[in-house]
Amino acid sequence: MTEANPNSTPSLQMHIDSDGIALLTFNRPEAHNALDLVTMHAFANAVEQLYMHLEDLRAVIVTGAGDRAFCSGADLDEMRYRNTEADAREMSAVMGDALLRLERLPVPVIAAINGFALGGGSEVALACDLRFADERVKMGFVHMNMAVTPSWGAGQRLQRLVGYAQALQIFLESQTMRAQDLAQLHLVNAVTERHKALDYAMHYARQIAAKPADTVRGMKAMLQIGLQQSYEEALTFERELFTALWASPAHDKAVEAFFSKSFDKQNERRNGQPSQDLYNGPDDADSAPDDE
Numbered sequence: 001m002t003e004a005n006p007n008s009t010p011s012l013q014m015h016i017d018s019d020g021i022a023l024l025t026f027n028r029p030e031a032h033n034a035l036d037l038v039t040m041h042a043f044a045n046a047v048e049q050l051y052m053h054l055e056d057l058r059a060v061i062v063t064g065a066g067d068r069a070f071c072s073g074a075d076l077d078e079m080r081y082r083n084t085e086a087d088a089r090e091m092s093a094v095m096g097d098a099l100l101r102l103e104r105l106p107v108p109v110i111a112a113i114n115g116f117a118l119g120g121g122s123e124v125a126l127a128c129d130l131r132f133a134d135e136r137v138k139m140g141f142v143h144m145n146m147a148v149t150p151s152w153g154a155g156q157r158l159q160r161l162v163g164y165a166q167a168l169q170i171f172l173e174s175q176t177m178r179a180q181d182l183a184q185l186h187l188v189n190a191v192t193e194r195h196k197a198l199d200y201a202m203h204y205a206r207q208i209a210a211k212p213a214d215t216v217r218g219m220k221a222m223l224q225i226g227l228q229q230s231y232e233e234a235l236t237f238e239r240e241l242f243t244a245l246w247a248s249p250a251h252d253k254a255v256e257a258f259f260s261k262s263f264d265k266q267n268e269r270r271n272g273q274p275s276q277d278l279y280n281g282p283d284d285a286d287s288a289p290d291d292e
């Protein structure tokens with residue numbers, strides 16, 4: 001089932017499929033998916049809608065329509081007439097809050113960067129947990145070119161990802177970066193063949209969706225808490241999280257699967273016959289590295 005969400009708007013599409021994978025698509029390809037205020041509000045509403053579907057949600061993907069752009073940032077056509085401090089505050093609040101809410105979702109959020117990600121578009125990508133970039137991607141924190149600083153959170157997020165000096169250099173130079181540069185800086189998790197960023201993200205999300213849901217959420221929460229609380233508090237959280245998961249049915253099931261596999265392997269050795277019911281679950285430890 002792919003549910004066309006009633007909260008989709010012409011410029012922001014939202015779908016949640018039967019695996020619990022939500023897809024948010026900026027849909028203004030004629031303007032390289034630039035965000036006007038209507039689209040910013042639609043995006044913020046869509047993120048709030050995700051909080052209404054938390055129980056079934058497994059992963060979220062953000063991408064741009066067409067094959068040229070993820071998002072080219074704020075809509076400059078509109079923004080040239082919205083140049084007061086009040087306008088700036090409104091735009092920063094809508095997108096800043098929406099991206100924080102996106103980042104705080106309990107499930108992994110993936111940016112499928114299918115082309116230009118510039119200015120505010122690069123800020124959206126940075127608010128995602130994972131970034132997969134088309135090999136033709138051009139991503140840039142180009143705010144300096146418009147004589148502004150970031151305001152949707154990229155100042156803090158970039159610094160955390162690449163460190164103070166590297167972040168300052170990137171903001172000062174205001175260059176667009178290619179996929180290989182982004183990979184070298186660890187700003188993207190993987191570079192895909194051209195036109196394949198979304199397919200890659202979907203495939204990845206389905207693999208996540210097949211893993212134990214509470215453990216997936218736990219992994220994200222464990223790392224997020226370290227960014228938000230003290231070291232000691234985060235260590236305590238990590239221990240408590242582990243304790244809860246250790247005593248969970250999912251852990252029992254995984255341990256049982258391990259032993260039934262060993263049992264099957266022993267039988268195989270004894271009979272020289274492959275077992276018919278080898279455990280081949282999605283989180284099978286024998287799966288190929290590129291399936292991980």
Ligand SMILES: CCCC(=O)SCCNC(=O)CCNC(=O)[C@H](O)C(C)(C)COP(=O)(O)OP(=O)(O)OC[C@H]1O[C@@H](n2cnc3c(N)ncnc32)[C@H](O)[C@@H]1OP(=O)(O)O
Nearest residue numbers: 030031032034072073074075076077116118119120146151
């Ligand atoms: C806190 C937020 C701060 C910000 O986001 S400030 C904005 C930062 N973004 C930018 O500076 C990117 C501006 N765009 C560009 O540099 C170029 O359009 C870009 C992405 C390199 C693509 O270049 P080209 O392939 O030559 O395409 P093009 O320029 O002819 O663009 C095609 C159509 O898209 C439009 N477009 C692209 N980026 C836009 C934007 N951000 N706001 C409004 N419209 C935008 C562009 O005007 C053009 O429209 P049209 O076909 O002439 O009607």
